[in-house]
Amino acid sequence: MNGHPGKSPRRLLGTLTIGQAPRPDITPILESCLPPDTDCVHAGVLDGLDPRRIAQRFAVRDGQPVLVSRLLDGTHVTLDKAAVRQAMQPRLDELEARGCDAVLVLCTGEFHDLKLSHAWLIEPDRLVPPAVAALAGPRQVGVIVPLAEQAVSEAGKFSVLARPPLCEVALPYGGDTDAVARAALALRDRGAEILVLDCMGFVRAHQQAARQACGLPVLLSNAVVAKLTSELIA
Structure with missing residues (x-):
């Protein structure tokens, strides 16, 4: 060293x-x-x-x-x-x-x-939300989490956003990107203008699938x- x-x-x-x-x-x-x-x-x-x-x-x-x-x-x-x-x-x-x-x-x-x-x-929980808030400004943020329970238990860390985030669920593990694409599309249809993949297990393939599905900026937390x-x- x-x-x-x-x-x-x-x-x-x-x-x-x-x-x-x-x-x-x-x-x-x-x-x-x-x-x-x-x-x-x-x-x-x-x-x-x-x-x-x-x-x-x-x-x-x-x-x-x-x-x-x-x-x-x-x-x-x-x-x-x-x-x-x-x-x-x-x-x-x-x-x-x-x-x-x-x-x-x-x-x-x-x-x-x-x-x-x-x-x-x-x-990461101290870095990602402020960075997202700074980039999103007044825009509506959509967050994809791995488990439905986390949409509630982890919501407090996003209190720095201008508006409460919209949440959808997709598990990053298992190699399937379809669930992420569906979640991204659902968030866009609900009014999201920028998305966050809120788990360190999401990778570039998930980010690409989400972008292709919804056409919005997608931030990869890791x-x-x-x-x-x-x-x-x-």
Whole structure:
């Protein structure tokens, strides 16, 4: 990390997914934006856990907020948000202890009281809504979320928008872009003028499908976060 004499020191960026690391869907988008002198180390809240242990520790509770993420085998899992939040801090501490200059959370969910002692903590829920608000101005924003429950539980983070967002649901996992296209078209028909794919699991193929379906600007959350992260650590 310290580099060689006469050369600029390399930067170490840590990422924390609420699923299992590495995330082959997200990391190419991130790494394409990072400065060439950046190394990455990836960790996940569910690393090392089999489906039985995941179900035991992160079981969804009736009426409580949920999140969805990807496992190493490409399948997705729905998780209790409070249990995920509790498990995140130790993983963040581990990444900082490994010498990370900054740690990026690979989830757009809204969390509270996460912290690091020295490294920069980059939380998408603090970056994406203000960026969307600045770009959209008075225009109506449409948001595509992975789960219907998140349209309610995650709505508070978009309170910075000029108008309450319109929401539709489409799961990013499984390789099917048709659901995203249908959601984008529905949002346009409801009056949306700009769309946000509000999950780090949405990728360029989802963005392209949404744009082709509705003809509106479509913001990809992980790309927005990746570009801002690259500016921070450059």
